[in-house]
Amino acid sequence: MDHLILKVTTKLLFAPIILFAFYVQFHGDYGPGGGFQAGVIFAVAFILHAFCFGLDETKKALPQKALTIAMVIGFLFYAGTGVATMLLGANFLGYDAIAPNSTHHAGQHYGIILVEWGVGVTVASTLLTVFYHFTGREPDIDQEDW
Amino acid sequence: MNAFQPTLSPIVFIDLSLLTMLLLVAIAMLRSRHLFAVVMLSGIYSLLSAAFFVSLDAVDVAFTEAAVGAGFSTVLMLAGMLLTARREKPKRPGRAPVALAVVVAAGAAMIYATIDMPAFGDPNSPANSYVGQAYVDRTASEIPMPNIVTAVLASYRGYDTMGETMVIFTAGVAVMLLLGAGSVRGGREVSDTDNGKDE
Numbered sequence: 001m002d003h004l005i006l007k008v009t010t011k012l013l014f015a016p017i018i019l020f021a022f023y024v025q026f027h028g029d030y031g032p033g034g035g036f037q038a039g040v041i042f043a044v045a046f047i048l049h050a051f052c053f054g055l056d057e058t059k060k061a062l063p064q065k066a067l068t069i070a071m072v073i074g075f076l077f078y079a080g081t082g083v084a085t086m087l088l089g090a091n092f093l094g095y096d097a098i099a100p101n102s103t104h105h106a107g108q109h110y111g112i113i114l115v116e117w118g119v120g121v122t123v124a125s126t127l128l129t130v131f132y133h134f135t136g137r138e139p140d141i142d143q144e145d146w
Numbered sequence: 147m148n149a150f151q152p153t154l155s156p157i158v159f160i161d162l163s164l165l166t167m168l169l170l171v172a173i174a175m176l177r178s179r180h181l182f183a184v185v186m187l188s189g190i191y192s193l194l195s196a197a198f199f200v201s202l203d204a205v206d207v208a209f210t211e212a213a214v215g216a217g218f219s220t221v222l223m224l225a226g227m228l229l230t231a232r233r234e235k236p237k238r239p240g241r242a243p244v245a246l247a248v249v250v251a252a253g254a255a256m257i258y259a260t261i262d263m264p265a266f267g268d269p270n271s272p273a274n275s276y277v278g279q280a281y282v283d284r285t286a287s288e289i290p291m292p293n294i295v296t297a298v299l300a301s302y303r304g305y306d307t308m309g310e311t312m313v314i315f316t317a318g319v320a321v322m323l324l325l326g327a328g329s330v331r332g333g334r335e336v337s338d339t340d341n342g343k344d345e
Binding site for chain 2: 024028029030031032033034036037040041043044047068071072074075078079082092093095104105106108109111112115116118119122123125126127129130131133134135136137
């Protein structure tokens with residue numbers, strides 16, 4: 001079972017899907033989207049890769065160890081933003097402290113971008129971790145089994 | 147309380163047809179015994195709900211539903227299905243008059259409760275007044291971004307969102323602890339081949 005068309009299509013689609021994930025991530029302030037959706041789209045690109053080339057190939061590109069670290073870093077990024085604003089003298093997650101001299105609350109914008117980044121990293125790595133663990137338990141599916 | 151009269155716009159018919167399709171898909175899911183078909187139908191169900199959310203102008207929710215519900219959940223259900231049988235065991239349920247009575251009573255109570263609900267699209271309904279109205283009024287002057295949903299999610303309720311991120315993180319850790327034995331380096335090999343066959 002060598003699905004040439006599927007493999008070529010996946011290779012063509014992979015980069016645009018990742019690009020779309022980043023667009024959703026950073027355009028969430030202006031339109032629909034944000035960290036949760038971007039994280040899912042980012043993870044889906046790798047799931048598509050795993051469906052086409054096998055889980056082992058995907059694990060070579062993005063190993064579980066990196067995902068485990070990314071999960072922790074993503075959440076700490078979020079919480080760390082809150083701690084940073086506390087160190088700057090505001091409340092936990094009081095973003096206005098990031099740019100205290102701004103006349104149009106630019107600190108809110110910076111803070112939201114930082115926090116959404118943390119959400120995106122956590123969601124993408126967690127979903128891929130869950131996917132790896134679910135699919136990693138079964139040897140390849142027999143064609144007849146479908 | 148001033149009465150709000152909902153207007154009968156073409157959008158209402160789109161909503162009604164989407165809800166009808168949701169109901170049909172749900173019934174089809176209940177009746178099917180083929181697990182692959184059920185998983186695909188649940189993806190269709192999510193996609194229809196996403197379309198319904200778009201029609202309700204809740205694009206952020208629709209986006210999430212389409213990405214998580216129709217996309218990722220379906221993949222995860224497929225992966226879970228591979229670990230079990232392809233077909234649900236045929237089972238003739240016996241009559242359960244008590245369960246039927248409870249379901250009918252609960253359903254009747256819910257339908258009775260909808261009479262008290264505010265009219266569809268009422269701008270003065272509790273969900274649209276008070277705190278929701280306050281967010282809409284204050285975002286423009288307090289947070290320099292056009293998408294109020296993001297402002298509420300990441301700034302006004304940033305603490306909630308941190309909790310949600312923590313929940314996702316915890317779910318990932320739980321899956322790693324439960325299923326991780328054969329998948330992580332240094333772990334034991336796990337074989338599930340015996341479960342993958344039809345009866």
